[in-house]
Amino acid sequence: MNIFEEKESNVRSYCRNFPDIFHRAKGSIIYSESGKEYIDFLAGAGALNYGHNNDYIKQRVISYLDSDAIAHGLDMYTSAKKEFLEKFFSSVLTPKNLDYKVQFCGPTGTNGVEAALKLARKIKKRPGIFSFMGGYHGMTLGSLSATSNIKMRSGGVTTNNVTFMPYPYGFMESFDTIGFIESVLSDVNSGIEKPAAILFETVQAEGGIVVAPVEWIQQLRNLCDRHDILLICDDIQVGCGRTGPFFSFERANIVPDMVVLSKSISGYGFPMSLLLIKPELDIWEPGEHTGTFRGNQLAFVGGVAALEYRENCHLENEVKVKEFFLQNFLVQEIVPINENIKIRGIGMIWGIDLVNFGGASLAKKIAACCFELGLIVERVGRNDTVIKILPPLTIELSTLQTGCSIIKEAFLDCLLHLK
Numbered sequence: 526m527n528i529f530e531e532k533e534s535n536v537r538s539y540c541r542n543f544p545d546i547f548h549r550a551k552g553s554i555i556y557s558e559s560g561k562e563y564i565d566f567l568a569g570a571g572a573l574n575y576g577h578n579n580d581y582i583k584q585r586v587i588s589y590l591d592s593d594a595i596a597h598g599l600d601m602y603t604s605a606k607k608e609f610l611e612k613f614f615s616s617v618l619t620p621k622n623l624d625y626k627v628q629f630c631g632p633t634g635t636n637g638v639e640a641a642l643k644l645a646r647k648i649k650k651r652p653g654i655f656s657f658m659g660g661y662h663g664m665t666l667g668s669l670s671a672t673s674n675i676k677m678r679s680g681g682v683t684t685n686n687v688t689f690m691p692y693p694y695g696f697m698e699s700f701d702t703i704g705f706i707e708s709v710l711s712d713v714n715s716g717i718e719k720p721a722a723i724l725f726e727t728v729q730a731e732g733g734i735v736v737a738p739v740e741w742i743q744q745l746r747n748l749c750d751r752h753d754i755l756l757i758c759d760d761i762q763v764g765c766g767r768t769g770p771f772f773s774f775e776r777a778n779i780v781p782d783m784v785v786l787s788k789s790i791s792g793y794g795f796p797m798s799l800l801l802i803k804p805e806l807d808i809w810e811p812g813e814h815t816g817t818f819r820g821n822q823l824a825f826v827g828g829v830a831a832l833e834y835r836e837n838c839h840l841e842n843e844v845k846v847k848e849f850f851l852q853n854f855l856v857q858e859i860v861p862i863n864e865n866i867k868i869r870g871i872g873m874i875w876g877i878d879l880v881n882f883g884g885a886s887l888a889k890k891i892a893a894c895c896f897e898l899g900l901i902v903e904r905v906g907r908n909d910t911v912i913k914i915l916p917p918l919t920i921e922l923s924t925l926q927t928g929c930s931i932i933k934e935a936f937l938d939c940l941l942h943l944k
């Protein structure tokens with residue numbers, strides 16, 4: 526038994542599926558203490574879109590640290606925060622014609638979701654929130670109440686005025702989910718009160734890589750407008766360029782009332798969480814939603830460098846090339862293995878759904894076999910039946926290819942042993 530198994534809480538999770546001691550990492554490769562190399566198709570669960578220890582970002586962080594600049598700044602005005610805001614507006618918001626105020630939240634994604642839910646309730650003076658079946662929004666009590674996985678709420682955590690609506694997935698794909706929400710809102714006997722906001726992901730990542738159709742997202746925006754409900758996009762995992770454009774909702778040409786960003790916004794894996802708020806909705810009183818760690822200066826510095834890097838390397842185009850590669854690989858090499866295997870994805874987030882072929886046990890075996898063969902790949906979705914491909918956006922094409930061939934090899938190995 527190692528010190529982790531002996532001393533770390535039972536709640537630990539990723540380490541159980543990837544039982545090695547990691548030591549060093551560069552780009553898309555992680556090295557263990559024993560020197561074994563792993564290709565990383567997990568990318569810090571989306572926090573490492575620019576790869577591990579990206580040199581461009583690293584140099585900026587090192588010189589910032591070296592200059593004895595402010596490291597922790599609460600929410601005071603600092604040079605690093607000023608530069609971050611200037612860059613975020615000039616590179617992202619202004620060119621996209623997006624008019625938002627920026628709220629710096631506590632350090633992790635869930636803190637941004639908490640702020641969004643609290644602000645929405647304050648604005649609309651209604652307690653209710655609609656979230657979606659399959660949605661994942663974090664583990665603090667507010668965002669957990671909007672996370673649909675019942676197991677995560679076991680032991681008495683309530684859904685605190687959150688109602689789960691159907692997402693266009695599985696059986697619901699052929700069901701008019703927007704029509705259903707419309708009828709809930711219009712029927713005085715639906716038993717469900719009008720919410721302050723609808724919280725959604727354009728791609729349910731933890732939910733099994735379920736990509737909402739463009740028309741669905743547009744209808745959702747339209748429904749919120751007609752019913753005076755705020756639309757909150759949780760872009761924590763699939764924002765920051767994961768699907769190609771900086772925001773995942775851009776493909777639907779809509780503007781949410783609030784957007785939550787985290788994970789890769791700091792560029793280097795540093796904790797940072799933002800809530801973007803339409804200016805007229807920014808009705809916070811000063812200090813009404815506060816927190817000690819809202820001023821991670823290294824995250825600001827990394828975030829500026831990351832946006833520069835994104836532009837210099839034409840990362841949006843890179844994602845298109847790699848999306849094409851990933852889709853072709855899955856269609857040509859994985860789907861033919863069995864007609865019941867389903868693939869889904871967009872940009873550089875893809876899932877291989879084994880719910881109708883081998884289910885959770887096969888998915889687990891394949892992911893474990895990948896790990897043996899030197900690839901880190903996670904499972905998501907209902908009962909973890911979906912193998913999730915989430916490499917850094919910066920991965921070299923040859924490494925992406927090698928990682929994909931490991932997935933195929935693992936499939937074939939596992940199927941051989943099943944016979």
Ligand SMILES: Cc1ncc(COP(=O)(O)O)c(C=O)c1O
Binds near residue numbers: 726
């Ligand atoms: C869509 C989404 N929302 C919220 C969160 C919670 O973020 P954090 O774990 O940083 O609190 C996650 C984390 O995976 C996420 O994927």
